[in-house]
Amino acid sequence: MPLLGVVAWLAALASHLLGAWVWVLLGAVAAVAAAAAAGPSRRRHGATVVGLALVAVAVAGSAVLRQQAISDNPVAELASDRAAVVLTGTVVSDPRPVSGRFAEQVLLRLEVREVTGRGVTHRLATPVLVIGGEAWAAAALGSRVRTSGLLAPADGGDLAAVLTSARDPVVLERPDVWWRGAGAVRASIRASVAHRPDDQRALVPALVDGDDAGLDPALADDFRTTGLTHLTAVSGTNLTLVVGFLLILARWCRVRGRWLYAVGALGILGFVLLARTEPSVLRAAVMGVVGLLAMGSNGQQRAFRALGVAVVVLLLVQPGLAVSVGFALSVLATAGIVVLAPGWRDALARWLPRWVAEAVSVPAAAQLACTPVVAAISGQVSLVAVVANLAVAPAVGPATVLGLAGGLLGLAIPAAGSVVGTGAAWCVGWIVAVARRGADLPGAALDWEAGVGSVAGLGLLCVVLAVAAPWLLRRPLAAVGLAIVMVVGVTARLPSPGWPPAGWVLVMCDVGQGDALVLRAGPRTAVVVDVGPDPSAVDGCLDDLGIDVVPFVVLTHFHADHVDGLGGALDGREVGEVETSRMLDPTSGVEAVLSTAAAAGLAPLVAPYAETRVVGEVALQVLWPLPGSPTEGTGDGSHANDASVVLLAEVRGVRILLAGDLEPPGQAALARMLPGLDVDVLKVPHHGSRHQDLDFLTSLRAEVGLVSVGADNDYGHPAGEVLDALERTGTEVLRTDTAGDLAVVVEGGVVAAVGR
Known part of the structure; x- marks a missing residue:
């Protein structure tokens, strides 16, 4: 059965990679199977080979037919013409709010049953992604709705189209009673912990039913670093805990024999309804069943066979799972537990x-x-995952069971539900503490290049460890010695050879598509300008530089790629002040900064215009925005760039212009205000966007230009014409997406830049 599962997986992958050409491959497989069945060894191997071939044909055929059904239908054809349509369908996923560039939007999936476009009405069943306004947040799962909008082609192979500019939905039918019941339980679970702190309030529903709305991105990063992400999503563990709890209750109630199977089946059905019937939930439910089988007698063999059956069945029903990372992780984790543990x-x-x-x-x-x-x-390997999972294991079960019990009890007695929910929140508080403390360890995660060769090498190393582990673990001295080495490696900060380079005055941290810059003020002390979008990225950069004291943090403006990492910069450091732009826009960024700063006991101030401040080796002056400039924007951040705080810094005689995301009008105003401005280092505005006043930038005659930009970003940053213009004037331009962290060094009066 495991071999059938592997073959099914390979066949599904082949169908996604080869499309219709997979039939040629399957024809060859069928010919080989027929030859094997007719050969001299047919009694021993013929049936096995034929079985493998049948599974491969069935799964690949299912995948190809499903792809054709989605891509070759009237909705897909109308999408290719970008037609205006009227749709009627069933909501098949929970609405998910997302922050758009100009406004809040809501995403959900709709199973379209009727489409009218180009004067023709078609009846069918095909999935469509809807992008609509805030009214869609009230579209309940299972409800039948009518809407209209513009169809556009979908990128993914599991969608026929994307409906953009969707009109507010008209509800034609309410959800069925089981969907309303599941929604009531989910709402009751949230209500039972509504009085608890934010992290606990968000994590209890995530543990019980995968409802992770409102989870702090910084906490989610900590969970990834510590290998605890599986707790924030629906997994087989959730089902095992919930159904296991129901079986224990059934035994207490003297339920025996086949009735226990009925209780288990009802528990699985209820879990799927509660967590939603999405592919990831169905996959988790099936893997949870495999986990339950592993608990019984002869569990290892039964579970290993069941895992093979589960893979085949899941891929027959949902061939798209073959290219799903979540599916791969579920199968591998279950196989590891069944085979190695x-x-x-x-x-x-x-x-x-x-x-x-x-x-x-x-x-x-x-x-x-x-x-x-x-x-x-x-791109990283967690070194604390095992210890972190061990530490939280005693709390996961009680938190899940108490969270579910609080939700069920809260349907009848809300006050009692809140009491039980408080117990779940206390358990979750321990899990949050482990995630945060574990992520803060110096060696919590090891960066690992995500190339084919490096990942293959890591896979080979894992195989070697899997084989050698029993030999090591049965010897106390070897096992304890290995544990000590791991503890030292995780808790001790290992030196990074050659970093930071001697004589550094400025480091531009590689935080992806965002800005985070560090001005050296003295030993273990620096001024931080912007903090990027990722708390862990800026925290790691400051850790590598050995920065413990930050006299002040300057946030040039409130866009997420400049402020969302604030928690990482503040964490574990002595920070004096947080200074910001005058324009408090976008409001979401302002609120995030205020809450993060308040948690650290800080109240942000407006960066003082024209005042020169000296902190250790750093002299800093605010050049922009001007006093009296607007403090309120439109709320969506569309005017925030031109209100960026622009700083002129000098560190050990090196003059540095930090221009935030200043746009051409602001750059032109600076050029008029400061004719003849000359600097050694230029932080190229707005990640090298093509919207620049090139006359102003080239007039600065900078020796070094630094561009903070994310690899393969969707914005076209940096623009080639901007880089070429700077280089023609003698500026050496370096980029974080190609060189990693960038350091400006000065030695003997010579300014240069190096990448990490």
């Missing part, structure tokens, strides 16, 4: 209590099995 447990049980051996072996096996895939998608 028993041997590791038995090895450890020779010198440790069996319950301790099991507690260590299960998360370790799951983590090792998933490591290559996690490294491929995240």
